[in-house]
Amino acid sequence: MTTVSLSQRAIQIKESQIREASRYCEKFGAINLAQGLPDFPAPEAIKESARAAIALDFNQYADSWGWDKLRNAIASKMQRDNHITVDPETEVTVCCGATEGLNIALMTLINQGDRVLIFEPFYENYIPNLATVGGIPEFVTLQPPQWEITQEILEPAFKKGIKAVIINSPANPTGKVWTRAELELIAQLCQQYNVYAITDEIYEYILYEGEHISLMSIAGMRDRTIVVNGFSKTFCITGWRLGYTVASPELTAAMRRIHDFITICAPAPLQHAALTAMEFGREYFTNLALDYKRKRDMLYPALVEIGLAPVLPKGAYYMWTDSSAIAPDADQAAFRLAKEALVAAVPGSCFSHPDREKVNGLRFCFAKKDSTIEAAVENLRKLKL
Incomplete structure (x- = not known):
């Protein structure tokens, strides 16, 4: 054998x-x-939209970056809900789930041996995602029930020389919602130590206390943050594998090149259904x-x-x-x-x-x-x- x-x-x-x-x-x-x-x-409207798109033969490759109408809707959502002005032509990429979004973000930023800060307890995918790019996880352990972030527990990790930090808010598995003060502290340290941030915001609308704040909206973080988000949790379509990234034109261009040769594009008919979902009212x-x-x-x-x-x-x-x-x-x-x-x-x-x-x-x-x-x-x- x-x-x-x-x-x-x-x-x-x-x-x-x-x-x-x-x-x-x-x-x-x-x-x-x-x-x-x-x-x-x-929701029935989403399923009907997907069926209609398939029947209308939206079954071939879509634009690798994502259907333009969907990218426009994502840009509008970022402005409305996150107070971030986004160019859909150069800063939004539709990909195969937030999982691919996280992977292409890491592939864009991380070289073999680069250290990436993650907060324990962390979402299971982060460790294997880092393994695929040769990144080394740097852990900061948070304690229940508040899962509080302080400068005393954060700064030693930044001083070690990390390249990026992954922030998940609201968080899986803890349900932690990052406060503005915590995000401002992260922003301060990222700028001080020249660190990028990847924000996993997939549970953005599933919120019970506090407010969802995207780190990209914090002063100084616009060009050093990659937002990773998607449709699966909000619209109960985990099997559709539809996600997206938002980042500066330079970072987006690099992620798009990688995305193009990994998956080419997200499923075309499902992008039409996602646009229907984005049009739901408040x-x-x-x-x-x-x-x-x-x-x-x-x-x-x-x-x-x-x-x-x-x-x-x-x-x-x-x-x-x-x-x-x-x-x-x-x-x-x-x-x-x-x-x-x-x-x-x-x-x-x-x-x-x-x-x-x-x-x-x-x-x-x-x-x-x-x-x-x-x-x-x-x-x-x-x-x-």
Whole structure:
């Protein structure tokens, strides 16, 4: 048998623990509160728009940078909601999900050995994303329940010589919403130490407390920030893989060259449907946040009741909890929860420094039908701790 010689990046990238947690559902017949995919339908108007675009034969390559009408709509949205003036011709790129957006941002900025600051707990993708470009993660660990950012914990990381910082707000998995004061501190340090920022803003409209502020809108950050965003979470279309980036013309030109040779373009008919979504009125976004807040408040008391000390999220649709009441280690806790309570959550190790020997924490997703959350709560309350 031939010995396979793998690249170092292939060896470094491990299988997704989020998808693994979802597989518990099949193994044990558990309710999936692990993966961030809603189990309710996308808005009918979007689906109809996609069907119509396919029927009208918008089925060939789109402009690699994105359909011009969609880029114009994104620029208008940036002005209206983020107070940032954007040129759709030179500063907006439609790509295959926010995941590709993050990757092309890193490919544009990071050389082998460059250090990139990420905040722990962090979204699972950031570590393998860095591995693909040879970047080295620099960790700053935040503490519940406030997940507070201070100059004392930040500046040592900047002094080490980082090239970029990744900011996720509202954050997965913690639900942290960055304050203006925290963003202004990041802006000050980025300018002082010549650091770029990549902002993951995919949960922008899923907000319960505070306000969403894009770092790009902070003084001095316009030309050193790459905004990464998308349509999947806001419009319940995670499988469509539609995202976009916003950055200065110089950064955008570089990202577009990389994007062109990786995916060529985002799916053409789905871009037409995304334009329909962008035209929804303010009521849609208000109701979206209210509905997720209601779902959050359905799950939270049950997690308190069984002793998991959940942190009430200010945004996004995940809840971070303690796991020590279930098992001494997060992986063991997630397995026991799926097996005995028939509820799947993601272990905190998925969002933690990979060298940690022991990790505490579980992440629950509440982007689910009310009936799903009710069934999960009933199961959780039967768990004997």
